[in-house]
Amino acid sequence: MPSVVERVDRLEAVFASFMERTEEALADIRASTAEIRASNLRTDALLLEMQRQAEKDRQRADLDRQQAEKDRQQAEKDRKDFNKRLAELSDSMGTLIEDMVAPNARRIASEIFPADPVVRVTQRFRQVHPADRGRMLEIDLLAAGLKHLMVVEAKRRLDPEKIREFVEKVGTLPEFLPEYAAHKLIPVVASVNIDPSVITFLNRHRVYGVAMGDETMQLVNLGQF
Numbered sequence: 001m002p003s004v005v006e007r008v009d010r011l012e013a014v015f016a017s018f019m020e021r022t023e024e025a026l027a028d029i030r031a032s033t034a035e036i037r038a039s040n041l042r043t044d045a046l047l048l049e050m051q052r053q054a055e056k057d058r059q060r061a062d063l064d065r066q067q068a069e070k071d072r073q074q075a076e077k078d079r080k081d082f083n084k085r086l087a088e089l090s091d092s093m094g095t096l097i098e099d100m101v102a103p104n105a106r107r108i109a110s111e112i113f114p115a116d117p118v119v120r121v122t123q124r125f126r127q128v129h130p131a132d133r134g135r136m137l138e139i140d141l142l143a144a145g146l147k148h149l150m151v152v153e154a155k156r157r158l159d160p161e162k163i164r165e166f167v168e169k170v171g172t173l174p175e176f177l178p179e180y181a182a183h184k185l186i187p188v189v190a191s192v193n194i195d196p197s198v199i200t201f202l203n204r205h206r207v208y209g210v211a212m213g214d215e216t217m218q219l220v221n222l223g224q225f
Contacts, residue, residue: 095154097154097155097156097190097191097192098123098124098140098141098152098154098190100190100212100216100217101140101141101152101154101190101210101217102121102123102141103216104210104216104217104218105118105121105141105143105150105152106118106121106143108143108150108188108210108217108218108219109143109145109148109150109186111219111222112148112150112186112188112208112219112222113145113147113148113150113184113186116145116146116147116148117145117146118143118144118145119144119145119146120142120143120144121141121142121143121144122139122141122142123140123141124138124139124140124141125137125138125139125140125141125142126138126139127139127176127177128176129175129176130175130176130178131175135176137169137172137173137176137177139151139152139153139173140152140153140154140190141154144180144183145183147182147183147184148183148184148186149173149180149183149184149185149186150186150188151170151173151185151186151187151188152188152189152190152210153166153169153187153188153189153190154189154190154191155189155190155191156191156192157191158189158191158194158195158198158209159198160198160201162189163189163198163201163202163205163207164205166187166189166207167187167205167207170185170187171185173185186208187206187207187208188207188208188209188210189202189207189208189209189210190209190210190211190217191209191210191211192211192212193211193212194209194211194220199220199221199224202221203221203224203225204225206225208221208222209221
């Protein structure tokens with residue numbers, strides 16, 4: 001039977017071996033814990049960087065939306081400004097054509113009704129309806145004889161629809177100017193240039209056309225209807 005000393009020695013050896021293994025296990029645990037902590041730190045850093053990048057992306061997206069809205073508003077403003085300038089240009093072109101026709105009004109009228117001398121020429125005429133004050137008639141130019149009344153509409157561009165509207169407007173003129181109710185109404189449209197197809201339409205509706213000739217404004221369809 002082993003002696004007490006031997007048993008003690010064995011116990012101490014077992015305990016020493018146990019402590020050695022325990023230290024190794026603790027060292028492994030410490031290493032694993034350190035690795036886990038390092039991994040957690042890396043994960044936290046990565047998450048933080050992702051959050052920062054997401055915030056930057058959100059801010060950039062907000063800035064992009066704001067810029068897109070500014071661009072849209074600017075484009076809308078530019079479109080309105082362009083339409084306004086185009087309308088002003090169109091109006092100024094119409095006024096320019098009126099001013100080109102006005103000095104020739106008596107001559108043109110005398111070519112249409114030579115036996116009836118012109119007694120009145122009025123440019124940019126406006127008249128409120130005598131019975132309906134809410135209605136107004138606007139005429140670019142009038143040239144009146146004793147029996148004839150030439151009514152001129154100046155347009156930057158002529159098309160059938162505009163000519164029809166003008167003829168309808170001329171038909172209402174006696175309502176606004178009863179003193180001309182017995183006059184023969186002579187509708188005339190004026191433009192810088194009148195396409196031959198439009199001249200054919202004018203002839204069909206018995207409307208005179210005036211356009212720029214070699215030197216001045218002249219009738220393009222005199223004697224064609």
